[in-house]
Amino acid sequence: MINQQYKKMLETKSVIxxxxxxxxxxxxxxxxxxxxxxxxxxxxxxxPERLTEVMIELLQTKDSMxxxxxxxxxxxxxxxxxxxxxxxxxxxxxxxxxxxxxxxxAAGAVAHALRxxxxxGDEVLTIAPYFPEYDQYVNMTGAKLKVVPANTENxxxxxxxxxxMLTSKVxxxxxxxxxxxxxxVYSKETLKKLSGLLDRKQKEYGHDIFLISDxxxxxxxxxxxxxxxxxxxxxxxxxxxSYSKSLSLPGERIGYVAANPKCRDGELISAICGQISRGIxxxxxxxxxxxxxxxxxxxxxxxxxxxxxxNILYEELTTLGFRCVKPGGTFYIFPKALEEDAVAFCxxxxxxxxxxxxxxxxxxxxxxxxxxxxDTEKVERSLPALRRxxxxxx
Amino acid sequence: MINQQYKKMLETKSVIxxxxxxxxxxxxxxxxxxxxxxxxxxxxxxxPERLTEVMIELLQTKDSMxxxxxxxxxxxxxxxxxxxxxxxxxxxxxxxxxxxxxxxxAAGAVAHALRxxxxxGDEVLTIAPYFPEYDQYVNMTGAKLKVVPANTENxxxxxxxxxxMLTSKVxxxxxxxxxxxxxxVYSKETLKKLSGLLDRKQKEYGHDIFLISDxxxxxxxxxxxxxxxxxxxxxxxxxxxSYSKSLSLPGERIGYVAANPKCRDGELISAICGQISRGIxxxxxxxxxxxxxxxxxxxxxxxxxxxxxxNILYEELTTLGFRCVKPGGTFYIFPKALEEDAVAFCxxxxxxxxxxxxxxxxxxxxxxxxxxxxDTEKVERSLPALRRxxxxxx
Numbered sequence: 001m002i003n004q005q006y007k008k009m010l011e012t013k014s015v016i017x018x019x020x021x022x023x024x025x026x027x028x029x030x031x032x033x034x035x036x037x038x039x040x041x042x043x044x045x046x047x048p049e050r051l052t053e054v055m056i057e058l059l060q061t062k063d064s065m066x067x068x069x070x071x072x073x074x075x076x077x078x079x080x081x082x083x084x085x086x087x088x089x090x091x092x093x094x095x096x097x098x099x100x101x102x103x104x105x106a107a108g109a110v111a112h113a114l115r116x117x118x119x120x121g122d123e124v125l126t127i128a129p130y131f132p133e134y135d136q137y138v139n140m141t142g143a144k145l146k147v148v149p150a151n152t153e154n155x156x157x158x159x160x161x162x163x164x165m166l167t168s169k170v171x172x173x174x175x176x177x178x179x180x181x182x183x184x185v186y187s188k189e190t191l192k193k194l195s196g197l198l199d200r201k202q203k204e205y206g207h208d209i210f211l212i213s214d215x216x217x218x219x220x221x222x223x224x225x226x227x228x229x230x231x232x233x234x235x236x237x238x239x240x241x242s243y244s245k246s247l248s249l250p251g252e253r254i255g256y257v258a259a260n261p262k263c264r265d266g267e268l269i270s271a272i273c274g275q276i277s278r279g280i281x282x283x284x285x286x287x288x289x290x291x292x293x294x295x296x297x298x299x300x301x302x303x304x305x306x307x308x309x310x311n312i313l314y315e316e317l318t319t320l321g322f323r324c325v326k327p328g329g330t331f332y333i334f335p336k337a338l339e340e341d342a343v344a345f346c347x348x349x350x351x352x353x354x355x356x357x358x359x360x361x362x363x364x365x366x367x368x369x370x371x372x373x374x375d376t377e378k379v380e381r382s383l384p385a386l387r388r389x390x391x392x393x394x
Numbered sequence: 395m396i397n398q399q400y401k402k403m404l405e406t407k408s409v410i411x412x413x414x415x416x417x418x419x420x421x422x423x424x425x426x427x428x429x430x431x432x433x434x435x436x437x438x439x440x441x442p443e444r445l446t447e448v449m450i451e452l453l454q455t456k457d458s459m460x461x462x463x464x465x466x467x468x469x470x471x472x473x474x475x476x477x478x479x480x481x482x483x484x485x486x487x488x489x490x491x492x493x494x495x496x497x498x499x500a501a502g503a504v505a506h507a508l509r510x511x512x513x514x515g516d517e518v519l520t521i522a523p524y525f526p527e528y529d530q531y532v533n534m535t536g537a538k539l540k541v542v543p544a545n546t547e548n549x550x551x552x553x554x555x556x557x558x559m560l561t562s563k564v565x566x567x568x569x570x571x572x573x574x575x576x577x578x579v580y581s582k583e584t585l586k587k588l589s590g591l592l593d594r595k596q597k598e599y600g601h602d603i604f605l606i607s608d609x610x611x612x613x614x615x616x617x618x619x620x621x622x623x624x625x626x627x628x629x630x631x632x633x634x635x636s637y638s639k640s641l642s643l644p645g646e647r648i649g650y651v652a653a654n655p656k657c658r659d660g661e662l663i664s665a666i667c668g669q670i671s672r673g674i675x676x677x678x679x680x681x682x683x684x685x686x687x688x689x690x691x692x693x694x695x696x697x698x699x700x701x702x703x704x705n706i707l708y709e710e711l712t713t714l715g716f717r718c719v720k721p722g723g724t725f726y727i728f729p730k731a732l733e734e735d736a737v738a739f740c741x742x743x744x745x746x747x748x749x750x751x752x753x754x755x756x757x758x759x760x761x762x763x764x765x766x767x768x769d770t771e772k773v774e775r776s777l778p779a780l781r782r783x784x785x786x787x788x
Contacts, residue, residue, distance in 0.1 A: 001565060001602050002659050002666065003513055009669040010662065017467075046458030059450050064440035068643035073411075104498065104677060111675025119397055133672060140673030171395060208395050249462035251681030265396050268404065272396065275403040278527060279534030280674045281505025283498060286683060287645030 014132070015361045016040065019346075023355045030353070036382035037355045038370035041180065041331065043248040045301045051247060054295045058288060067291070071284040074274045075102035075256075079294040083256060086297040091229035094261050101270040104253035104285045106216040106242035111137045112273045112282075113238040113257050114172065117210040118143040122171035127157055129334060129362035131180050131214070143171065147363045155184035155325050155334070159193060166197070168205040173198065178217040178227060181362050181369035182334040183310070183327020185221065188228045195234040202236070208264050211237045216255070217330040219246035219300050222307045225328035235262040238269065243293050245331075248301040254289040306331040309372040309379045316383050320390050331373040334359070338394040342368050352389040354382065408526070409755045410434065413740075417749045424747070430776035431749045432764035435574065435725065437642035439695045439767075445641060448689045452682060461685070465678040468668045469496035469650075473688040477650060480691040485623035488655050495664040498647035498679045500610040500636035505531045506667045506676075507632040507651050508566065511604040512537040516565035521551055523728060523756035525574050525608070537565065541757045549578035549719050549728070553587060560591070562599040567592065572611040572621060575756050575763035576728040577704070577721020579615065582622045589628040596630070602658050605631045610649070611724040613640035613694050616701045619722035629656040632663065637687050639725075642695040648683040700725040703766035703773045710777050714784050725767040728753070732788040736762050746783040748776065 016039055023037040058067055074080075080097035087093050103109040118124060120142025126134050128150040138145040148165050151158040166173075175194075177186040186194075194211075202209050213230040218241065221227055231237040242255035259269035277283055284290070310327055317324050317335050324335040337345040342358035346368055349356050359367035372379060410433055417431040452461055468474075474491035481487050497503040512518060514536025520528055522544040532539035542559055545552040560567075569588075571580040580588075588605075596603050607624040612635065615621055625631040636649035653663035671677055678684070704721055711718050711729050718729040731739040736752035740762055743750050753761035766773060 001513065002511055002662075003509060005513075006510065006666045006669045007659070007662065010665055040464075042459070042464050044459065047462055052453050052458070056450055056453050059446050059453075064446070064642065065436070065438065068441055068645050070434075070436050070644045104675070107672075107675035107677050109675070111673070115397060116400065117396055119395065119399075136669075136673040137675060140670075248458065250464045251462050251678070253677060253680050265401070268396075268401065271404055272400045275400045275530075276534075278501075279505070279530040280676065281498070281501035281503070281531060282674065282676050283501050283647060284645070286647050286680045288682075289680060 016132070016357055019355050019357055022350070026353065033378070035353050035355065036378065036385055037374070038372060039355045039357055041371045042250065042373060043245055043301065044373040044375065045248055045303060045305060047248045048296055048299045048301055050299060051292060051296050055288065055292045058291055068287060071287045071290060073278070073284065074270055075100065075284055076287065076290050079290045082294045082297060083258070087258060090298070091232060093229070093231065095258060096261070098267055098270055099259045099261055101257045101259075101273040102285050102290055103255050103257060104282060105244055105250070105255045106214055106240050107133065107137070108253070108282060108285075109240035109242065109255045109257045110134070110174070110212060110214050111140070112276050113212045113240055114138060114143065114174070115141050115276045116238070116269060116272050117208070117212070118171045123167070123169040124172045124174055125162070125165055125170055126174040126363075127162070128364045129155070129179070129181050129359060129367065131176055132361040134174060150364050155179060155182040156186060156190045157194060159197065163197060166201050166209075168207070170209060172210040172212050174212045174214065175230070176214040177230065178220065178329035180217065180330055181332045181357075181359070182325060183330045183332045184325060185225055185227050185328035186230070191228055191230060191233040198234055198236070208236055210263070212240060213237055214240045216242040216245050220303055220306055220331060221329040222310060222327065227329060231258070231260045235260050236264060238263070246300045247293065247296065252286065252289045254285045254293055305376055306373060308376050309374070312376070312379050312383075313370060313372055316386060320387065331371060333370050333372065334367050337366055337368050338390065340366055342366050348393050349389050352385040354385055354389055410526070410751055413749050413751055416744070420747065427772070429747050429749065430772065430779055431768070432766060433749045433751055435765045435767060436644065437639055437695065437767055438769065439642055439697060439699060441642045442690055442693045442695055444693060445686060445690050449682065449686045452685055462681060465681045465684060467672070467678065468664055469494065469678055470681065470684050473684045476688045476691060477652070481652060484692070485626060487623070487625065489652060490655070492661055492664055493653045493655055495651045495653075495667040496679050496684055497649050497651060498676060499638055499644070499649045500608055500634050501527065501531070502647070502676060502679075503634035503636065503649045503651045504528070504568070504606060504608050505534070506670050507606045507634055508532060508537065508568070509535050509670045510632070510663060510666050511602070511606070512565045517561070517563040518566045518568055519556070519559055519564055520568040520757075521556070522758040523549070523573070523575050523753060523761070525570055526755040528568060544758050549573060549576040550580060550584045551588060553591065557591060560595050560603075562601070564603060566604040566606050568606045568608065569624070570608040571624065572614065572723035574611065574724055575726045575751075575753070576719060577724045577726045578719060579619055579621050579722035580624070585622055585624060585627040592628055592630070602630055604657070606634060607631055608634045610636040610639050614697055614700055614725060615723040616704060616721065621723060625652070625654045629654050630658060632657070640694045641687065641690065646680065646683045648679045648687055699770055700767060702770050703768070706770070706773050706777075707764060707766055710780060714781065725765060727764050727766065728761050731760055731762050732784065734760055736760050742787050743783050746779040748779055748783055
């Protein structure tokens with residue numbers, strides 16, 4: 001029989017997806033350039049030229065069986081070692097190749113990491129606002145996702161509420177910094193305090209609490225902002241990364257889990273991920289992508305446009321009276337809506353061809369997300385619509 | 395805490411993997427060209443030249459964001475439609491794009507199909523000899539794999555035993571034709587009889603029984619052998635395909651599930667797979683590979699070497715007194731060992747630098763598998779070793 005659990009999931013469509021479909025439909029009527037589509041986090045800048053060159057070189061020169069043949073089930077050793085060395089150089093870590101498990105993007109990384117360190121029935125905490133797909137990743141393992149309310153002051157962590165919810169049932173805490181949707185970057189102070197709390201609770205409960213750190217936006221940081229490397233602060237950390245955003249290739253599905261060498265069973269995490277991978281048929285990410293990104297590990301796409309767009313929008317939004325925490329990175333901004341019901345607010349905005357995403361699916365009401373990975377010229381053209389929308393409705 | 399289920403899995407190493415590691419180690423001692431390594435099913439011929447050309451063209455000419463951007467979560471529509479049309483043309487089916495769900499190879503396809511049509515606790519049947527990874531795919535869904543004993547006469551199906559085991563608990567039957575490890579291809583008669591039995595049992599039990607057809611070797615057929623298209627015979631069929639073998643790119647992870655348009659919820663299967671995919675973080679196969687294979691759907695690598703090798707080995711093995719069903723396709727042959735204990739048999743062979751895989755992990759004792767996706771020159775050089783091995787031990 002068709003599995004009813006999955007069939008039922010079809011009824012709950014992703015809000016972001018629906019909005020993006022609306023934008024596409026409206027685009028057919030009035031020209032997509034006239035729809036101010038802030039719905040999707042799809043990078044708007046090309047991959048680094050060097051990446052394209054490397055891929056063409058691989059195709060032209062490398063033996064076909066070597067290039068396209070089975071990658072070892074835990075990933076290509078030379079690629080894993082290069083990733084480890086790059087992380088060590090940049091963040092002062094001590095990874096070796098065995099601590100790196102290549103995955104199909106951060107989705108694969110987070111889903112594997114979760115399975116690795118939870119048993120069905122365990123609780124996993126995350127902190128609002130959070131990326132809605134976490135619901136799917138956690139549900140599928142049989143664990144339960146619980147959401148710690150947001151610190152709306154600055155989108156750091158509300159430690160009082162976190163400690164309250166950090167019971168002995170909690171196997172893992174899933175964080176995302178720089179954060180989708182808020183753009184907030186956890187400070188050194190936040191991470192120190194977090195590490196202290198988790199350490200204390202591990203001792204109190206007598207079992208490990210893993211920190212799963214989802215970091216696909218690690219490389220998109222704005223002027224003056226530092227993103228401390230989470231794993232530096234807490235041994236039981238699994239860092240989940242994707243090249244989707246930094247190299248602008250979300251469709252090629254390439255990322256990794258990096259297990260802190262000092263975490264419990266640190267030298268086994270990658271192999272355990274391999275077993276999980278066998279069972280779900282995930283297997284390795286594409287060989288050519290493993291080999292290609294290994295040659296451009298310390299490069300990124302030219303991502304200046306995101307900061308330019310953020311500055312334009314932040315200024316306009318605050319001028320219009322929005323309460324808004326200034327993003328430290330990502331290509332998102334997360335202002336408070338001008339009425340309590342963010343869904344109603346975003347619906348009204350659609351009449352001005354402004355596609356905004358209400359915050360409800362990010363685990364808190366009353367806010368909205370704008371993904372400004374679009375051309376600056378379009379951001380500028382959207383400002384009069386934004387002004388009209390606010391003026392005529394609030 | 396580290397999930398103990400997955401950690402325990404580390405203790406049971408794949409026999410094939412161990413043998414292949416032995417072969418690599420021995421290769422370092424005596425030169426890999428002197429190890430007659432018949433352990434791994436890794437294609438030994440290059441990808442079609444056109445595929446490399448297409449990939450380079452895509453990289454040189456296609457807009458980076460279009461080429462490397464997010465693929466829609468159910469796959470790139472134009473690719474799905476091309477696959478559907480190719481299957482319709484070749485096999486007289488009526489697929490549309492919505493019936494095709496692109497996956498990361500056949501592993502991803504089978505794992506998704508299984509989740510789609512089973513509930514935890516259900517039984518899934520497969521037929522010996524079978525691909526050992528089926529254990530992992532089925533276990534991870536919470537269903538139970540049961541193995542129907544082989545028809546050792548010709549490796550078609552022992553219908554008496556199948557019917558005995560086809561109780562009302564069975565949600566799906568997982569078959570593999572052309573078969574790894576036997577090389578047998580199910581005949582039209584076998585598939586007709588199978589379809590009749592499944593139809594009868596569906597009516598008797600009042601619920602669907604799905605046929606999951608794993609077909610990565612569909613394109614590797616030997617002279618005079620036809621591989622009837624399984625889905626033609628039975629409506630509730632999910633066909634699982636991989637381009638790994640036909641296009642020699644197992645490392646690039648690209649394949650699909652094709653739901654028979656007449657199967658239960660046929661138009662929803664792809665979308666249900668999409669929900670499963672979200673949860674396990676699998677997401678789509680790499681965009682560039684989706685776009686590239688769509689341009690060479692009706693091509694294959696030059697696979698004549700496999701038939702040449704099969705003929706040489708079949709003749710030698712039967713001359714040496716092995717009982718052996720002549721393969722109709724694949725790059726495997728599956729003779730009866732010359733003693734009851736196939737593990738002991740294969741261990742003795744190692745002394746002659748012959749790496750053979752004992753049949754126990756394929757769900758039956760007493761046989762061994764040879765994967766002859768290697769150069770013909772090496773097959774020929776292995777014959778004296780094979781003769782010596784037999785003469786000195788049996």
